[in-house]
Amino acid sequence: MKSHNFPSRLTAKFAALLSCTTMTMIATTTVAIAQTTQPKASSRIFNIKGELVGTATFIQTPVGVKVDLKVQNLAQGEHMVHLHEKGKCDAPKFQTSGDHFDPKDVDDDEEDSTHLHHKHEAGKHKPAGDLPNIIVKQDGNGSLTAILPKLTLGSGKNSLLKHGGTSIIIHAGANGKSTIPNVDYKTRIACGIIKP
Ligand SMILES: [Cu+2]
Known part of the structure; x- marks a missing residue:
């Protein structure tokens, strides 16, 4: 048995x-x-000394790319945060990240030609990859969540993962005011390459 x-x-x-x-x-x-x-991307953000000062995650949603940014060990105050047009971060100046990421699509061009006058008059054109300013607290930490409706993680020139890549840049300040003494507010103080 x-x-x-x-x-x-x-x-x-x-x-x-x-x-x-x-x-x-x-x-x-x-x-x-x-x-x-549902494509995802992320970025590890380093200061000019090569120290990790933040991480960002990017998730494709039906209404655009959702960005979650967390920073640490940054100067207290308000900092501009932008996505830049090249996937390069060469310290100390991070100029290799290029200009603001601001791809134009057909819809935008039509809109621009109709509203060009108003836009220039107001001087308020906001590049597609500009995020809200991040507020860094006294302890050096800060976080923000935002949606970038004109961008994608898919294919095409509006993609954060396009050929040549993109990056995320944190500046020394915002609204003409720097968080660091004797450093211009536009100075690029941290950079992260956006990777799939
Ligand atoms: Cu910038």
């Missing part, structure tokens, strides 16, 4: 193991599909 029982128990164990493996494979495939349909 036992000699019959033993192999059947073994078979049951093997079957359980097999179904476990199959379940894991299905789960892995589901995660892979979810990641394909």
Whole structure:
């Protein structure tokens, strides 16, 4: 009797193991599909000394790219934060990150030609990759969440993951006011390359 029982128990164990493996494979495939349909990106942000001072995550949503930014060890006060047009961060000046990321699409061009006069008059054109200013507290920490409606993590020139990449830059100050004595408020004090 036992000699019959033993192999059947073994078979049951093997079957359980097999179904476990199959379940894991299905789960892995589901995660892979979810990641394909909802692209993500992130960035580790370093100051001019190469110290990590922040992290940013980027998630594709139906209304644009959602950005979550957390910083630490920065000067207290208000800092401008922009996405810049190149995926390069060469300290100490971070000029290799280029200008503000501000891709133009067809809809924008039409809108621009209609409203060009008003926009220039107001002087309020906001580049697509400009985030709200971040407020750094006395302890050096700060965080912000924002949606960038004109940008994507998908394909095309509006993508944060376009050829050549993009970066996130934190400036010394905002509204003409610097957080660091004797440093211009526009100075680029930290930079992170945005990666898939
Ligand atoms: Cu900037």
